[in-house]
Amino acid sequence: MKARVQVMLKDGVLDPQGEAVRHALGTLGFDGVEDVRQGKVIEIALSETDADAARARVTEMCERLLANTVIEKYEVELL
Amino acid sequence: MKAAVITFPGSNCDRDLAVAFEAQGARVVRVWHKETELPAGLDVVGLPGGFSFGDYLRCGAIAARAPIAQAVAAFAGRGGHVLGICNGFQVLIEAGLLPGALMRNAGIKFVCRNIGLRVETAQSAFTAQWGAGADITLPVAHHDGNYTADADLVARLRGEDRVALRYRDNPNGSTDDIAAILSANRRVLGMMPHPERAISPAQGGTDGAALFRSLMDAFVPA
Numbered sequence: 001m002k003a004r005v006q007v008m009l010k011d012g013v014l015d016p017q018g019e020a021v022r023h024a025l026g027t028l029g030f031d032g033v034e035d036v037r038q039g040k041v042i043e044i045a046l047s048e049t050d051a052d053a054a055r056a057r058v059t060e061m062c063e064r065l066l067a068n069t070v071i072e073k074y075e076v077e078l079l
Numbered sequence: 080m081k082a083a084v085i086t087f088p089g090s091n092c093d094r095d096l097a098v099a100f101e102a103q104g105a106r107v108v109r110v111w112h113k114e115t116e117l118p119a120g121l122d123v124v125g126l127p128g129g130f131s132f133g134d135y136l137r138c139g140a141i142a143a144r145a146p147i148a149q150a151v152a153a154f155a156g157r158g159g160h161v162l163g164i165c166n167g168f169q170v171l172i173e174a175g176l177l178p179g180a181l182m183r184n185a186g187i188k189f190v191c192r193n194i195g196l197r198v199e200t201a202q203s204a205f206t207a208q209w210g211a212g213a214d215i216t217l218p219v220a221h222h223d224g225n226y227t228a229d230a231d232l233v234a235r236l237r238g239e240d241r242v243a244l245r246y247r248d249n250p251n252g253s254t255d256d257i258a259a260i261l262s263a264n265r266r267v268l269g270m271m272p273h274p275e276r277a278i279s280p281a282q283g284g285t286d287g288a289a290l291f292r293s294l295m296d297a298f299v300p301a
Contacts, residue, residue: 013227014252016187040136065144068137068173070180071227 001046002079003058007067008039042066043079051078080105080298084125085151085167087112087142091129092164092275099275100125103291104299112145122298123160124151126167128220128273138181138223139169148174160204160294161267165221168259168269177260177269178236179228184221185252191220193284195247196258196272200240203261204297205268208289215286217272219250219258224271226253226260236260243268 009015015037022036044061048054058076067074082100084107086093097107108118112131117124131142142148148170155161155176163171171177184190198206198213209215228236233255236242244259251271259270274287 013182014185016183016185016225016252020187065140066136068140068180070178071182 001048001051001054003044003046003054004077004079005042005044005058005062005066006039006075006077007042007062007072008037008074009071010073013071054078080122080295081108081118081120082106082123082125082294083108083110083117083121084127085110085112085147086127087129087131087145087166087170089130089132089134090127090166092273093127093129095273095275096125096127096164099278099287099291100294102278102288103295105291105295110147112142112147115146115150117147117150117154121154121159123162123294124154126151126161126163126170127275128165128167131166131170134166134223137169137173139166139171139173142166142170143173143175152176155262155267158264158266160297162205162290162294163267163269164273164275165224165271168271169223171267171269176267177262178232179226179254179260181223181271182225182227183223184225184250186250189220189222190224190250191218192250193217194219194250194272196244197247199242199245200261202240203243203265203268204294205261205290206243206293207296208293214247215289216277216284217274217287218276218284219272221251221271224251224253226257226271228254228257239263241265244270244272
């Protein structure tokens with residue numbers, strides 16, 4: 001079973017990298033870009049075959065390593 | 080005083096930190112990140128600046144889960160003194176030994192220059208010799224030094240006198256101009272500026288030496 005984890009900065013946390021990308025898009029002539037947020041996607045291959053167990057396992061991985069929950073939020077998707 | 084300096088893959092201020100301890104007469108043991116135990120009889124553990132494990136995922140995140148990090152956490156849990164500088168500060172936060180988060184600098188740029196700081200408390204083995212209210216100058220060199228804390232945490236840090244250093248001219252967007260914080264028991268210090276890079280006139284400054292003198296005083300009875 002595969003899991004895909006998306007880690008993003010929480011709403012309201014300033015994202016300097018997203019701001020830099022937004023500026024660069026403006027420089028390239030892309031008008032109307034109001035906001036850019038940059039995050040991470042992490043794909044994990046698991047030997048687990050039970051969906052609930054896999055989700056619980058990956059959620060624990062997020063809490064303990066993959067996300068810094070002080071500033072980041074995450075979503076777990078099973079593929 | 081007996082100090083350990085941890086080396087992670089990518090640490091580049093570990094030797095400087097060892098030299099800074101030794102310059103004050105400390106015995107220094109260098110410890111590799113794959114070790115699972117610290118040497119016996121330590122007074123202080125230093126986590127150096129530089130990088131660690133490519134700073135993949137987040138700065139300090141992988142180092143904080145390295146085998147030696149558990150030994151450092153246990154040492155801190157027993158009341159040991161731990162000094163984390165720059166990447167070492169990031170490791171301490173990722174390891175949960177200090178609260179908050181260190182994010183990308185608000186101005187996006189890597190900041191590398193001497194910077195003015197105000198010492199906010201003398202109530203620690205690290206800051207006693209500087210004295211509260213002292214104006215000092217230390218180098219900073221970081222990309223992710225933007226200390227981020229919510230209002231509750233800032234209030235707690237202020238109320239418990241745990242802000243050790245503040246920037247006089249905030250270079251990275253840090254909340255409340257915070258450059259260094261102490262743990263609740265005041266024995267773990269995390270700081271973005273580099274005291275080990277300011278211990279001799281040849282380095283362009285000497286304001287960092289007082290931190291290491293303070294530690295010597297704390298662990299060698301006068």
